Amino acid sequence: VRAGRLEAFSDGVIAIAATLLVIELAVPPAGEDVWHALREELPAVAAFAVSFLTILIFWVNHHALYHAVEGVNRAMLFINGLLLLAISFVSYCTAVLGHALQTGEHDRSAAVLYALVLGLCSTCFTALWICLRARPGLLTEQARPRVYAALRRSLAGPTIYLVAILVGLLNAPASLALDAVVALYFALVPRHLRKPALPPTGAGPR
Amino acid sequence: VRAGRLEAFSDGVIAIAATLLVIELAVPPAGEDVWHALREELPAVAAFAVSFLTILIFWVNHHALYHAVEGVNRAMLFINGLLLLAISFVSYCTAVLGHALQTGEHDRSAAVLYALVLGLCSTCFTALWICLRARPGLLTEQARPRVYAALRRSLAGPTIYLVAILVGLLNAPASLALDAVVALYFALVPRHLRKPALPPTGAGPR
Amino acid sequence: VRAGRLEAFSDGVIAIAATLLVIELAVPPAGEDVWHALREELPAVAAFAVSFLTILIFWVNHHALYHAVEGVNRAMLFINGLLLLAISFVSYCTAVLGHALQTGEHDRSAAVLYALVLGLCSTCFTALWICLRARPGLLTEQARPRVYAALRRSLAGPTIYLVAILVGLLNAPASLALDAVVALYFALVPRHLRKPALPPTGAGPR
Amino acid sequence: VRAGRLEAFSDGVIAIAATLLVIELAVPPAGEDVWHALREELPAVAAFAVSFLTILIFWVNHHALYHAVEGVNRAMLFINGLLLLAISFVSYCTAVLGHALQTGEHDRSAAVLYALVLGLCSTCFTALWICLRARPGLLTEQARPRVYAALRRSLAGPTIYLVAILVGLLNAPASLALDAVVALYFALVPRHLRKPALPPTGAGPR
Numbered sequence: 001v002r003a004g005r006l007e008a009f010s011d012g013v014i015a016i017a018a019t020l021l022v023i024e025l026a027v028p029p030a031g032e033d034v035w036h037a038l039r040e041e042l043p044a045v046a047a048f049a050v051s052f053l054t055i056l057i058f059w060v061n062h063h064a065l066y067h068a069v070e071g072v073n074r075a076m077l078f079i080n081g082l083l084l085l086a087i088s089f090v091s092y093c094t095a096v097l098g099h100a101l102q103t104g105e106h107d108r109s110a111a112v113l114y115a116l117v118l119g120l121c122s123t124c125f126t127a128l129w130i131c132l133r134a135r136p137g138l139l140t141e142q143a144r145p146r147v148y149a150a151l152r153r154s155l156a157g158p159t160i161y162l163v164a165i166l167v168g169l170l171n172a173p174a175s176l177a178l179d180a181v182v183a184l185y186f187a188l189v190p191r192h193l194r195k196p197a198l199p200p201t202g203a204g205p206r
Numbered sequence: 207v208r209a210g211r212l213e214a215f216s217d218g219v220i221a222i223a224a225t226l227l228v229i230e231l232a233v234p235p236a237g238e239d240v241w242h243a244l245r246e247e248l249p250a251v252a253a254f255a256v257s258f259l260t261i262l263i264f265w266v267n268h269h270a271l272y273h274a275v276e277g278v279n280r281a282m283l284f285i286n287g288l289l290l291l292a293i294s295f296v297s298y299c300t301a302v303l304g305h306a307l308q309t310g311e312h313d314r315s316a317a318v319l320y321a322l323v324l325g326l327c328s329t330c331f332t333a334l335w336i337c338l339r340a341r342p343g344l345l346t347e348q349a350r351p352r353v354y355a356a357l358r359r360s361l362a363g364p365t366i367y368l369v370a371i372l373v374g375l376l377n378a379p380a381s382l383a384l385d386a387v388v389a390l391y392f393a394l395v396p397r398h399l400r401k402p403a404l405p406p407t408g409a410g411p412r
Numbered sequence: 413v414r415a416g417r418l419e420a421f422s423d424g425v426i427a428i429a430a431t432l433l434v435i436e437l438a439v440p441p442a443g444e445d446v447w448h449a450l451r452e453e454l455p456a457v458a459a460f461a462v463s464f465l466t467i468l469i470f471w472v473n474h475h476a477l478y479h480a481v482e483g484v485n486r487a488m489l490f491i492n493g494l495l496l497l498a499i500s501f502v503s504y505c506t507a508v509l510g511h512a513l514q515t516g517e518h519d520r521s522a523a524v525l526y527a528l529v530l531g532l533c534s535t536c537f538t539a540l541w542i543c544l545r546a547r548p549g550l551l552t553e554q555a556r557p558r559v560y561a562a563l564r565r566s567l568a569g570p571t572i573y574l575v576a577i578l579v580g581l582l583n584a585p586a587s588l589a590l591d592a593v594v595a596l597y598f599a600l601v602p603r604h605l606r607k608p609a610l611p612p613t614g615a616g617p618r
Numbered sequence: 619v620r621a622g623r624l625e626a627f628s629d630g631v632i633a634i635a636a637t638l639l640v641i642e643l644a645v646p647p648a649g650e651d652v653w654h655a656l657r658e659e660l661p662a663v664a665a666f667a668v669s670f671l672t673i674l675i676f677w678v679n680h681h682a683l684y685h686a687v688e689g690v691n692r693a694m695l696f697i698n699g700l701l702l703l704a705i706s707f708v709s710y711c712t713a714v715l716g717h718a719l720q721t722g723e724h725d726r727s728a729a730v731l732y733a734l735v736l737g738l739c740s741t742c743f744t745a746l747w748i749c750l751r752a753r754p755g756l757l758t759e760q761a762r763p764r765v766y767a768a769l770r771r772s773l774a775g776p777t778i779y780l781v782a783i784l785v786g787l788l789n790a791p792a793s794l795a796l797d798a799v800v801a802l803y804f805a806l807v808p809r810h811l812r813k814p815a816l817p818p819t820g821a822g823p824r
Contacts, residue, residue: 002681002685005629005681008214008626008629009629009632009633009677009681011211011214011215011218012218012629012630012633012634013633013636013637014215015215015218015219015222016218016222016633016634016637016638017637018219018290018294019219019222019223019226019294020222020226020637020638020640020641021294022226022294022295022297022298023226023229023230023297023641024641024645025298027230027298027301027302027305028302028305029305030305030306030308030309030311031309031311031312032312033312033315034302034306034312034315034316034319035315035319038319049291052290052291052294053287053291056287056290056291059215060283063208063211063215067208074805074806077678077805078805081671081674084636084670084674085667085670085671085674088636088637088639088640088670089640091640091641092640092643092645095645096645096646096652099645099646099647099648100648100652102648103648103649105648105649106649106650106651106652109651109652109653110652113652113653113656187280187283187284188280214420217417217420217421217424218424220421221421221424221425221428222424222428224425224496224500225425225428225429225432225500226428226432227500228432228500228501228503228504229432229435229436229503231504233436233504233507233508233511234508234511235511236511236512236514236515236517237515237517237518238518239518239521240508240512240518240521240522240525241521241525244525255497258496258497258500259493259497262493262496262497265421266489269414269417269421273414393486393489393490394486420626423623423626423627423630424630426627427627427630427631427634428630428634430631430702430706431631431634431635431638431706432634432638433706434638434706434707434709434710435638435641435642435709437710439642439710439713439714439717440714440717441717442717442718442720442721442723443721443723443724444724445724445727446714446718446724446727446728446731447727447731450731461703464702464703464706465699465703468699468702468703471627472695475620475623475627479620599692599695599696600692
């Protein structure tokens with residue numbers, strides 16, 4: 001499988017998974033006050049927003065990874081498939097968490113399940129970098145010296161999600177807040193992943 | 207993140223958000239007269255059409271913006287993510303507005319929410335142009351002299367949506383009509399955003 | 413708007429519209445006999461299949477049209493938007509028709525609505541060819557001499573759908589059969605729309 | 619139709635079909651224990667996972683096929699359309715099978731239907747290779763000597779799904795397990811389908 005094609009297909013799945021999230025938000029029944037319904041649904045909307053931004057960050061990381069890659073082997077193809085399966089399952093977990101946060105019933109179990117699935121996605125990324133570490137021939141020449149740094153950086157995901165699972169056993173909103181922290185952490189794209197064609201002048205990106 | 211890839215991914219999310227709108231339209235229960243049901247659902251169909259065309263216009267503007275861009279910085283990546291989040295939320299607001307217009311209950315609140323979310327999308331576009339104004343190095347050379355004009359033009363969106371919010375406090379259908387005006391305004395793509403490769407002969411596009 | 417980008421975006425909307433059709437098919441409730449349920453739903457499945465294949469054919473024609481095009485003007489952009497709106501509305505009409513055919517109630521109204529929406533799509537294609545006839549500068553050089561033939565051929569769509577609307581006033585299944593005829597007609601892609609790079613030897617496509 | 623464009627469109631439909639699967643999983647009603655609900659839904663989740671991975675494998679095979687192709691003829695275009703129709707129908711069958719496995723009622727009929735639809739997809743692949751066998755001019759030069767091997771290999775799909783249909787008459791979970799075997803079989807991509815640009819050194823993929 002050509003890496004470019006695999007990336008395009010994965011992009012499609014990730015974009016759809018992000019956009020489908022919204023259909024799990026229950027539209028308030030006709031006749032109900034809109035602001036009241038929204039306030040009631042605020043926890044579900046928060047879970048929706050965290051999931052959406054997390055999936056966007058997954059996309060950014062996925063793109064950065066395949067930008068550094070020239071080919072994929074069978075193990076990577078398999079892990080990539082598992083990653084897409086897990087990402088497509090996020091909408092289910094988001095709906096479960098949203099409902100649970102709204103009613104306050106079984107919300108800790110829902111938070112654990114949610115962090116578990118995000119953690120699985122995150123672990124797939126780390127596994128992909130481990131594959132690339134083991135077979136640097138799959139990387140572009142420029143990317144080879146940076147594979148260690150990328151692998152180390154990717155470990156932040158599984159680590160924080162593990163904490164989020166443990167916190168979820170005690171408190172659901174705190175666990176969701178931790179999940180949001182991962183998205184924020186990875187939103188801070190390190191310098192070396194930015195567009196290289198830009199001139200290093202003051203007019204370029206910070 | 208390469209601008210081309212970000213554009214392709216955003217295109218995917220925008221295309222899905224537009225196409226998903228239709229699944230919020232309630233299919234009339236079996237046995238009901240089709241034309242009667244459609245007439246009853248006309249306000250929801252109108253909201254659907256306005257949302258669909260508005261999202262198409264968002265796409266046209268998104269495309270025009272990235273056509274002028276050579277790279278994106280972190281701020282733009284973040285604003286783009288917020289824009290996609292808001293666009294994917296449009297289907298929810300469309301369903302709420304559709305229901306409210308049909309029953310006539312709480313329809314003004316729904317119209318305010320609807321214009322608020324469209325206004326948020328619109329403000330993201332203006333924010334992207336402000337980023338580009340501040341860092342012209344991110345623009346292609348041809349686009350740099352036109353960044354002022356584009357930024358000024360993009361202000362029409364937040365402005366009209368703000369009026370639509372205020373009108374929505376009084377009358378929901380009038381507010382929706384104003385939302386449609388924004389789509390019409392931006393549908394009038396200015397000359398300089400058209401395909402440059404076409405010869406400037408009489409046979410070219412008007 | 414660059415024609416290639418518009419085509420890619422339209423492809424996305426068309427692919428999603430086709431794939432979303434299936435979620436309007438009602439999954440039989442647990443405990444019901446699967447074959448019995450499928451037999452009961454056969455009219456809905458038939459409507460689903462006709463819609464799916466019709467949208468695929470729309471894609472083929474859309475692709476053939478944009479293959480012949482170098483640029484689009486504002487009128488074409490607008491008609492293309494209307495076409496996408498109509499295509500995304502097909503799933504709604506398919507669900508309405510499927511329900512009506514299953515129960516036999518109001519099925520003629522549903523068939524008229526269905527043929528009306530497909531006819532609108534079809535008319536958009538004709539309108540696009542009329543735009544190109546009026547401004548041959550938008551066409552590639554090879555495509556210019558063939559614009560008449562393409563426009564004439566595209567008229568088959570609105571014509572047969574008009575007949576399907578009239579037939580739908582009398583008999584719903586016959587109208588659906590006529591809709592299927594349009595798909596079959598356009599499935600017979602004329603020779604000149606095939607891949608030109610292939611050598612004209614006996615080993616090439618028939 | 620250019621083969622590249624057909625592939626991109628098919629990719630879109632396949633990606634959406636895979637990602638839509640999840641919305642057929644019933645989110646447990648608020649107030650129910652999350653782990654208990656998941657355990658109850660385990661058969662449906664298993665069917666979801668098998669469908670998702672099977673569709674991913676379909677994509678890999680679809681990509682490998684079009685990688686070997688230079689053009690498509692009308693017969694291939696038609697078979698490709700049928701393949702997409704069948705793939706988009708998988709989510710319906712997955713939901714039916716999931717429900718039936720959960721309740722244990724009519725589960726064998728559901729397993730037969732499921733294997734039937736997957737078998738139809740698989741047969742379309744074989745039919746595409748038969749088309750290419752008959753018209754080697756459609757293949758790239760490098761792919762021509764391998765068309766026999768690819769055709770023979772593709773026969774594994776219809777064969778195992780036929781067995782899965784027969785087994786489904788007796789036992790539903792065993793039939794689903796066999797369906798999973800097909801995915802595993804094709805996951806073992808043969809050597810000649812991997813990225814050719816990679817150097818054949820030890821640093822390359824195994």
